[in-house]
């Protein structure tokens with residue numbers, strides 16, 4: 182048996198650590214840092230990517246950038262890093278976020294405890310030893326007391342299989358598996374399937390370069406401008422004046438996006454007054470801002486929601502010159518998906534080289550040697566881009582064969598819907614922490630990652646300080662959490678609309694509530710209450726009897 186530090190992970194087949202980490206995006210890197218540097222534990226991480234970054238390693242498509250303003254899309258715990266790293270823009274590009282995460286890994290020398298290009302296939306609890314056993318596709322066998330999974334909310338790529346796909350003679354790409362080499366669009370006939378967040382960014386960015394761009398749209402989205410630009414020096418000044426206070430306010434807010442959320446109720450207000458507020462936000466930009474900085478009830482009141490959708494519909498009509506294209510771009514459902522923002526998206530359809538195909542009205546029949554055939558027409562293409570998104574929230578958890586206490590399978594436990602306590606742990610799966618797991622908060626992610634990893638680290642410390650073996654939520658606590666999440670979600674409009682938020686984008690996936698929708702502040706209260714009660718909602722397992 183070897184332990185990390187004695188033998189290089191590349192050659193080790195058996196590693197024994199205190200904490201095994203899966204994933205090296207924002208969450209996994211922080212978990213590795215925390216376990217090693219702050220808890221002083223032996224820790225090792227795996228990622229199937231060949232480098233750190235997670236989302237920002239994989240999503241290299243043109244136009245990829247964050248839609249959280251970067252002052253809240255970074256680590257908060259490291260003030261020196263916050264001051265030292267000079268972001269060039271409000272919504273930085275993928276390459277810049279990736280560079281930041283690489284710097285973070287270097288700053289804390291994290292790479293020596295990461296094995297890249299390696300997929301964790303199974304995570305199995307050994308009842309006799311009270312240890313997890315992980316197996317990878319490269320033959321590693323890892324024994325760990327604790328596992329922290331940062332496998333990504335939007336990471337399990339939805340790779341579609343359209344009939345005839347293998348016949349296509351041109352180039353094929355997926356936005357979330359974009360090659361590292363430059364891709365040229367010049368003069369090419371490009372087709373893109375999907376108009377979610379990635380599709381919208383990619384379409385807007387590549388349209389000027391393509392010879393011709395055909396967008397295959399299933400469901401139109403409400404897109405508001407990002408109003409991209411440099412970071413606002415006034416915001417930076419105010420953060421610098423009260424750094425701790427700023428991050429506290431982020432964690433107290435609903436969205437954790439770092440902007441001031443509205444407490445104004447739109448319901449009952451005159452349409453003119455409401456439009457004024459929507460107009461101001463349209464001009465200052467941001468998707469979550471349009472939903473949460475305008476009124477407090479866009480996500481809960483049908484009246485305010487309709488006011489928002491009417492406003493955006495009028496914008497589409499005003500921007501898109503061709504009546505038929507404008508009609509195809511106009512959604513008919515509520516504004517209750519994860520909000521999307523992008524500058525110049527609707528304007529892109531005024532270009533002569535861009536065409537929109539409604540595949541809801543004219544279904545895609547097959548991919549041919551030369552392009553895409555719908556039930557109406559064959560579109561000849563040199564390149565095909567899938568912007569078909571992710572098997573979100575649960576996808577990567579269910580790809581791993583998790584077996585908990587008594588051999589219970591996570592896939593069985595979650596067959597009808599994902600079940601967790603606090604979006605962090607699951608009954609029957611001791612010492613396993615899921616960062617941004619299902620039924621976690623619906624927020625900007627990095628501050629929530631930090632809060633959840635900090636909570637997990639405290640729980641680990643509690644177990645170790647009290648000479649215990651394991652911590653696991655009770656079934657009762659989990660049932661209560663699920664009921665709470667459902668109750669809150671059904672008080673909003675989000676379950677009324679099909680999207681990845683509730684699993685509706687993946688055929689056959691259970692359509693269900695997958696988030697705690699009460700906001701970051703309320704979520705933080707729940708995390709704190711769990712600790713303050715002395716982990717009353719958890720079973721704390723004592724040492725394994727000797728012999």
Ligand SMILES: Cc1cc2nc3c(=O)[nH]c(=O)nc-3n(C[C@H](O)[C@H](O)[C@H](O)COP(=O)(O)OP(=O)(O)OC[C@H]3O[C@@H](n4cnc5c(N)ncnc54)[C@H](O)[C@@H]3O)c2cc1C
Pocket residue numbers: 203204205206207208209227228229230234235236237238240245246247248249254299300301302331332333334335336379577581616617624625626627
């Ligand atoms: C284009 C794009 C833009 C986004 N913009 C924003 C934004 O502005 N604001 C926001 O809050 N969120 C945004 N997101 C969501 C984004 O995923 C998170 O903000 C954040 O980067 C997630 O970090 P993470 O560490 O949780 O997971 P990820 O960054 O997804 O990393 C997970 C890693 O785990 C690896 N992994 C998974 N399973 C295994 C396994 N079994 N074995 C080994 N490795 C495994 C994956 O390959 C991946 O590298 C965006 C997502 C995309 C795709």
